[in-house]
Amino acid sequence: MEDAVKEALSLVDPDRILELARGLISIPSVTGEERAVAHHARDVLHASGLQVELHGSEDRPIVVSTVNPEASPFLVFNGHLDTVPVADPEAWTRDPFDPVVEDGRLYGRGSCDMKASCAVIIHILEVLSRLGMDCAVGAQLVPDEERGGVHGTRLLLEEMKKGRLRRPDYVVIGEKSNLKVRIAERGSFRFSIRFRGRATHTAYARVEGVNAIAKAAKGVLALEKHIDKYHPWIGHPVLSVNAIRGGTVINQVPADCVIDIDRRLIIGETAETVAAEVKAALDEAGRGDPDWRWELEAERDEAGGYLYSPPSYTAPDTELVRAFYRAVPLATGAEPELFVEWAGGTDGRFYRYAGIQTVGFGPRGEHAHGPDEFVYIDSLIAQAKVYLAMVLELAGIQERPG
Numbered sequence: 001m002e003d004a005v006k007e008a009l010s011l012v013d014p015d016r017i018l019e020l021a022r023g024l025i026s027i028p029s030v031t032g033e034e035r036a037v038a039h040h041a042r043d044v045l046h047a048s049g050l051q052v053e054l055h056g057s058e059d060r061p062i063v064v065s066t067v068n069p070e071a072s073p074f075l076v077f078n079g080h081l082d083t084v085p086v087a088d089p090e091a092w093t094r095d096p097f098d099p100v101v102e103d104g105r106l107y108g109r110g111s112c113d114m115k116a117s118c119a120v121i122i123h124i125l126e127v128l129s130r131l132g133m134d135c136a137v138g139a140q141l142v143p144d145e146e147r148g149g150v151h152g153t154r155l156l157l158e159e160m161k162k163g164r165l166r167r168p169d170y171v172v173i174g175e176k177s178n179l180k181v182r183i184a185e186r187g188s189f190r191f192s193i194r195f196r197g198r199a200t201h202t203a204y205a206r207v208e209g210v211n212a213i214a215k216a217a218k219g220v221l222a223l224e225k226h227i228d229k230y231h232p233w234i235g236h237p238v239l240s241v242n243a244i245r246g247g248t249v250i251n252q253v254p255a256d257c258v259i260d261i262d263r264r265l266i267i268g269e270t271a272e273t274v275a276a277e278v279k280a281a282l283d284e285a286g287r288g289d290p291d292w293r294w295e296l297e298a299e300r301d302e303a304g305g306y307l308y309s310p311p312s313y314t315a316p317d318t319e320l321v322r323a324f325y326r327a328v329p330l331a332t333g334a335e336p337e338l339f340v341e342w343a344g345g346t347d348g349r350f351y352r353y354a355g356i357q358t359v360g361f362g363p364r365g366e367h368a369h370g371p372d373e374f375v376y377i378d379s380l381i382a383q384a385k386v387y388l389a390m391v392l393e394l395a396g397i398q399e400r401p402g
């Protein structure tokens with residue numbers, strides 16, 4: 001069996017991965033403008049003899065391609081083709097859309113997040129189409145990830161619910177994970193806190209004024225700190241006060257100040273537990289203050305519950321995670337490790353919310369969303385080999401290279 005895997009791994013072509021990655025990076029595709037890059041991906045898959053469908057809208061297509069579409073189980077690799085903009089071109093020392101290789105790194109906007117990974121996914125389909133294998137393997141290359149995924153992955157999940165698209169048994173998200181196995185991601189709960197004061201003339205500030213900005217300052221200091229909790233699959237939770245609005249004119253004590261908070265949740269936390277923690281912290285901060293008044297404001301659903309994205313995970317004893325744990329040493333010789341780092345959400349949550357086993361596994365790189373973004377080329381090759389070994393593990397190995 002190990003020989004079969006080795007033989008399959010020899011089909012991974014580093015030059016081809018680079019060629020595909022350069023092609024994707026050189027087509028700008030800021031969120032909302034993914035059409036050209038999606039058409040390019042479709043044409044590349046087509047030219048390699050793969051069957052391709054476009055879903056989503058004409059302007060923002062989703063590229064879907066599947067090898068052995070009738071077989072089972074069905075594994076999908078998901079990657080997003082949109083990128084954030086080049087915010088500060090002066091800060092780049094290279095052309096973000098003319099990808100160059102230096103010191104084993106591939107530079108360019110979207111190289112790390114995550115077009116090079118999409119190139120690996122395309123190449124994996126090319127390789128698998130040459131192996132006879134009892135497993136369906138698909139690529140879903142989506143737009144809109146950087147702005148929430150409503151027009152990308154979430155739309156695909158809706159199509160699946162309506163029976164218009166086959167539901168996968170397993171999903172792999174190709175976002176950067178430093179070649180570690182990412183089985184969980186933090187949830188997010190976004191809310192505001194409105195601090196109340198009493199407006200008056202500046203001259204009476206100490207007589208009858210209650211300064212809402214000063215109250216908010218006290219509240220910010222009570223909330224904006226390290227949260228001493230940890231989950232071994234996911235790490236620490238985070239709270240960050242990311243916006244503040246208060247006051248009207250310079251000669252009036254402000255009656256109102258609002259702070260906006262982004263709180264990332266670990267497994268075991270909910271919006272309710274977070275709201276209770278916030279209340280405890282603010283009650284403590286305002287103890288003995290007769291003018292301490294605040295309210296938590298958050299979107300709610302029809303039943304009155306908070307609207308938020310819960311944390312999500314795929315447990316270590318599931319087939320997909322176990323397949324990765326076998327594949328990593330087979331493909332790279334390294335011990336598999338869990339990815340437990342400060343990292344943002346991915347489209348993986350949509351599949352997990354639908355009950356589908358989902359693992360994140362992707363390359364190493366730096367400066368995603370920043371100037372001189374790059375990805376390590378050797379990590380792309382390792383990523384491809386792990387993907388291939390993992391597919392063969394899941395499929396039960398019946399490949400015949402040819």
Ligand SMILES: [Zn+2]
Nearest residue numbers: 113114145175
């Ligand atoms: Zn990304």
